[in-house]
Amino acid sequence: MIANRFSLFLAFTLTTLALLFSFSLQLHWNVQQQQNQLVQYADDLSSQLSSTLPVFISHNDRDAIVRIVEASLTPHVKSLTLVDLITSEQATWSGETVNTPTSSLSFATISPIERQVDLRHEGIPIASLAITVAPNKETQIAWLHAIKTLGIHAVYLFITFSIAAFFMGRQRRAIRDVAQTLTAMSDNGFLPLKTSKRSGIATLDHAMEYFGRHAQRLLQSSNSELKRLRKSMMFDAVSGLYNKQYFIHQLNSWMDEGEDTQGAVFIIQVDWLEHVYRQYGYSVRDETWRLLSHSLQDVAIQDSNACLARFGEKELAIFLPEYNDEESRKVLHAVISALNNEAVMAGFSANKDVHIGVVHAHGKSSSDMLSFADNALQHAIEKNEVFIFHQGTNEHVIAREAWRELLSEAIDKRLLRLKSQPVYTLGESASIFHREVFTQTLIEHTWHSAGRIMPYINFFSKGADLDRAIIETLIQQHHQRPIQGKVALNLSTTSLRDGAFIDWLCNVVRNTLPSEYLHFEISEASARADLNACLLFSKKMKACGVSIGIDHFGRYLESVEYLAAIKPHYVKLDQAFTQTQSSTNQLFTITLANIAESLNITVIATGVKNTALLERLDPMLIHAYQGFIHPPTPIIEDELQPQR
Structure with missing residues (x-):
């Protein structure tokens, strides 16, 4: 200008x-x-x-x-x-x-x-x-x-300038229209182009349309490449189940010592599959694998986050993220029932030649979970037991209904402690991109992280209540110490679907909290579960001046077409891409980062625990990073005490 x-x-x-x-x-x-x-x-x-x-x-x-x-x-x-x-x-x-x-x-x-x-x-x-x-x-x-x-x-110059101004104005309008159209094309991403605006210059219109079609093909090609990579590299060709590589990716994504997320891992050894191979050959055994995989998926795996994978010639593995002890045992019984049904149909006895090692824990790394589950499997084989259920964490087990009362009390009395973790830009002149807010909840005199309580929050549909309590706590602390930098908060799927909560939140960011400092994050799971709700929420928040981010980007290694619809300001790559640096992980990282970059979206790496992981980040792909290399610290130092 x-x-x-x-x-x-x-x-x-x-x-x-x-x-x-x-x-x-x-x-x-x-x-x-x-x-x-x-x-x-x-x-x-x-x-x-x-x-x-x-x-x-x-x-x-x-x-x-x-x-x-x-x-x-x-x-x-x-x-x-x-x-x-x-x-x-x-x-x-x-x-x-x-x-x-x-x-x-x-x-x-x-x-x-x-x-x-x-x-x-x-x-x-x-x-x-x-x-x-x-x-x-x-x-x-x-x-x-x-x-x-x-x-x-x-007079001559005035006439000349008027004519020149007319044509220059026409060209400027054409350039402005082209710029707006190209911006719309970029924002539109993978969605069909709906713009009918024309610059008025035929050659420019033609070039713009050609560019739009070409850019759309490139973006669609990147998304198709992601789907192709997932299909070719993350599935077992015989059973149709996920393979071990995808299973490890999911385990790295969900389980982390710093997240305190609970979950269960099953390792199942089906020895009678080897008998099928010896008696009938590969083709019959492979068909049995397919039947067994369908049976387990239909009966035992009801949650979209759960992962069932083939580990070897006669081994399966199941990962149940955010499952408590009781829910994990229910799935175990359903799995045993499905295995017995398939064994009987194949001509074998129930509860024979099948061994299962199960571990349930929270706050454990993926390698610890696999190690515990494998040890439980070996004990089951040694003792000739169908299963061994191992508790990887020594803790006081709280009944489900007791959780309801404890959560209600914690939310109502605001027994919450807020911490923040900085996200730094990558490069020599590193600066704070924003600080992500983490919440701890006081349950029976113990501070529990969000990863620990979220299964119960989701089960009792208290996501909107908890998010409201967190934001009100942030407001209270903002009055004590005004927010000076950008902060990011994660919202549950329940909150994104709650119209009353969204209206209340709009009023808060307009009148109470500084909207220019707020970032709200939508998880990839929420975008997959209810894209329409995410779109409505994103539109309303952007109208209030709030930035939107996507958390756990690439966790499911599936299509990310939702990016073009939501148009977030940044994405946080799932921590699984940082934990291991295999060629496959690198390939997926490049593909996901390029898709985000093509839409002018900032890419943030997560799960950076130490300097070695930080040095492995590629500044050509990654713009910022986050992890326990910079651990969370309390926003207000005074620790909250329970109100009795």
Whole structure:
């Protein structure tokens, strides 16, 4: 905008200077022309009087002399002086005085002309004649001609500028329309182009349409490539189940020592599958695998977050994220029932040649979970038991209904402690991108992280109540210590679906909290579960001046078409991509980062625990990072005490 205004100002200034220069030249030429005419008049007058006066002077005919001189007096003649050289008599005549404007410009002034001639009669000087000729209206004429020429040039330039401005305005509008259309195309991403705006320039419209189609194909190609990679690299070809690589990815995504998330891992060894192979061969065994996988998926795996994978020739694994002890045991019984049904249908006995190792824990790493589950499996094999259920964490088990009461009490009494973890930009001049707010809840004199209580929050549909309590706690702390930097808060799927909560939140960000400092994060699971609710929430929050982010981006390694619809300001890559640096992980990271980059979305790496992981980040793909390399710290240092 500044460059455009400067260009217009420069063009206007140059045009004005050109007009002034043209006016000066025209005025100077007019003055010179009038000056020359005045010189010619003075010469003609002196020549005329030199030829007529000497005869009358020699005869001393005064009346004739007076008549001739007075006849010669015109408005141009300022004075005429006649001196008789014999008698030394002198006579002076003055012309009619005319007030002419003067100019301080030397080149715009017409100077008086003086002529001194000797009058001779028969070769003898008898008198001298002095004539002074001054301009009458020549100066005005010169200026009028110059002004007239200036006016004509100004009109021509005005017409030229008007025509140029019309076409330049048309081009600017065309460029603006193209820019808006291209921005809409970029924002639209994978969705069909619906814009009908045209620039008015056929060639530009054609190029824009071609670019739009090409860009759309590229974006769709990237998304298709992600789907293809997932299908080719994350599934077992025989059973149709996820493979071990995807299972480890999910385990790394959900289970982390810092997150305190609970969950269960099953490792199942089905020995009777080996008997099927020995008796009937590969084809029958593979078909049995397919039947078994369908049975387990239909009966045992009801949650979209749960993962069932084939680990080996006769091994399966199940991961149940955010499942409590009771829910995990229910799934275990359903799995045993499904395995027994398939065994009987295959001609084998129930509860024979099947061993299951189960671990339930919270706050454990993925490697610990696998190790515990494998140890439980080995114990089951040694003891010839169908299953061994191992508790990976020593804790006091709280009944489900007790959780309802404890959560209600914690929310109602605001038994919450807020912590924040900084997200730093990647590069030499690192700065804080924002601080993510984490919540701890006081349950039976113990602080529990969100990962620990979220299964119960979701089960009892208290997500909106908890989010409201967290935000009200943040408001209270904002009154004590005003928010100075950007902060990010995660919201549950329940909150995103709650219209009353969203209306309340809009009022809060408009009137209580500084909207320019707020980032609200939507998990990829929420976007998959209810995209329409996420779209509505995102639209309302952006209208209030709040930024939107996507958390756990790429957790499911599925299509990310929701990005173009939600149009977030940033995405946080799932921590599983940071934990392991396999070639497959790197390939998925590049694909996901490129998709986000093509939509002008900031990419943030998560799960960065130490300097070694930080140094592995590629600044060409990653813009910022987050992790326990910078652990969360309390926003308000005073620790909350339970209210009894």
